[in-house]
Amino acid sequence: MSTMRNLLVAVAVTVLLAACQTTAPAPAPEKEAAWVPLVTGNSLDGWTARGSAKWRMEDGVIIGQSPGGQGHLYAAPVLQDLEVKGTFRVTSQGKDANSGLYFRANPPADNPDGYPNGYEAQICNSQDAFTGWLWKPGTPTGKASALLTKDAEWFSLRVRAVGDEITIWVNDTEVTRHRDREYKTGLFALQCHNDQMTIEAKDLYYRDLGKS
Template sequence: MKFKLLTLLLLLSLNQIASAQKENWKNLFNGKDLSGWKAVAGKATFEVKDGTIEGTAVFGTGNTFLVSEEMYTDFILEVDLKINHISSNSGIMARGQFNPDARNGQGLVYGYQIEADPTPRAWSGGIYDEARRGWFYPLDLNPAAKSAFKMGEWNTYRIEAIGNTIKTWVNGQEVAYFMDDMDAKGFIGLQVHAIQKQEDEGRKTYFRNVRIQTENLKPTSFKGDVFVVSTLKNELSDLEKKNGWKLLFDGKSSQGWKGAYKESFPEKGWTINDGELTIQKSDGSESTNFGDIVTTEKFSAFDLAFDFKITEGANSGVKYFVTLSEGNSGSAIGLEYQILDDANHPDAKQGINGNRTLASLYDLIKAEKQARFVRKPGEWNQGRVVVYPDNKVEHYINGVKVVEYVRGSQEYRDLVAISKYKIWKNFGEAAEGHILLQDHGDEVHYKNIKIKVLK
């Protein structure tokens, strides 16, 4: 009898929770018409059929958005979305913004967009800063989520925008985790993307069950080991702390760093202000003015992330597996993630086939990147180097993987043999080494330098 009573109480409790959650949802689409919504920025059309919003592509117009008339700050949003054709790229704006005067009065939608990507690239659920800063969370950062979106089927998107954190799910799959403080309030928007071919005019994107929570919000914790992208200054999320990340730069002091070949941090040249670690401009020469700095700790297998901001024409680098044992003059020897203004520094045209350009493995492997994924001088870029326990190495720029190689492989050694590093025995194959930030005589800023040891 007691067991039956406990079971009954548990069922009642679960029903109450389910009822409370149901009551907490507000439908943004009534299933009958577009009350509370308006189309902006393009000429694609939206209409309601059988309880579904149908967005229809129109050739010769820009991206079109059906946006909510109400603005939202913190919320949990769920939307069902369906795409039937590869041309029908779409997305959902979260805290979207609109400038009605832009584009000669046609208007411009910009801000956080959660991607719906039917192409083989498969970045659905990733986060793109529409018409502003570009990609922040492409799914190169979370390859396991690429299979979540289903072409020709209804896909349930969940977006949690709470405080400075945006998290996304597609069909229950954890996708993106992004921390940013640019927009605290904005509209919800449903996109019909511009099309490139007239033959694709009339293709449709479908939306239904658009629902939102704005009160008594309870953020959902990510359970997986998902990479976190943050534009904030030197803050780790709870998820990162849980998964073993730590800051290499605390934003306030030089703790954990020293001058290369020195016992202490340089007295001049390197400054710490407003959460940024900056090397001042000198004469453009390599490591002959204020000097490189290195971590006091050594690392073997790791995931290293860092934000950098270059000035026009600047040159620098982040090196890894730096042993400080070569006794050379100039910059300490190590594998280098190149930091460079490709458009305005001559080093971009030297080396072999572009292997000295931004994000490349310097003088060895060219970073295969597109210009649209790189932010210009004066803007922050996110760099990342992953060294796996099996010696596979990856370079990323703004979340896009641009270099992949295996330390110590024959292919790698063949590249070293025709590089400037051929004079160093077993170059880049040390079991462990320091992380280095280079002084190349140009002003470069760093923040959010964080690392996770891989086992």
């Protein structure tokens, strides 16, 4: 009887120890926020134009042109940690086609029609600091590794900004990774830098990476 009881106790202890040593299942990875469209329908509702450029929507494509002087088109969400993507095309009608996708950007308080205070993923195929470079107002800041775009051809652009780390992809190829702390939060914006040029943008989406 004593032997049987001791055997049962030993089996119970063995089972308990095995249960304690079982590795707990790994927690499921956190899901990132869903992509949200920056354009709803075929209108520019939720966007605000500043400067001289003229903006319109045609068949789901934002088109920017300027009769003289630069302009910017701001989108509504104010974000800190973010990701934004879209498909773009620039064409020249006489002058260099120069545009950009801004993020963490705000109109200057003393001149709302001026260049935004914020970061710009450059869109320009005719200068040294070309498409994919990171710019701050008037200053090329983060160097892109290669020029992968041409005028009059559609290309994809994606930006991820988390804390001070900013990454830019052109046609799904990472071209820029840079750290900068100057601008913490702001809007998205599109730029039409010169007259005699056209910027087109479509399939614009963002996600807020600061959501818990």
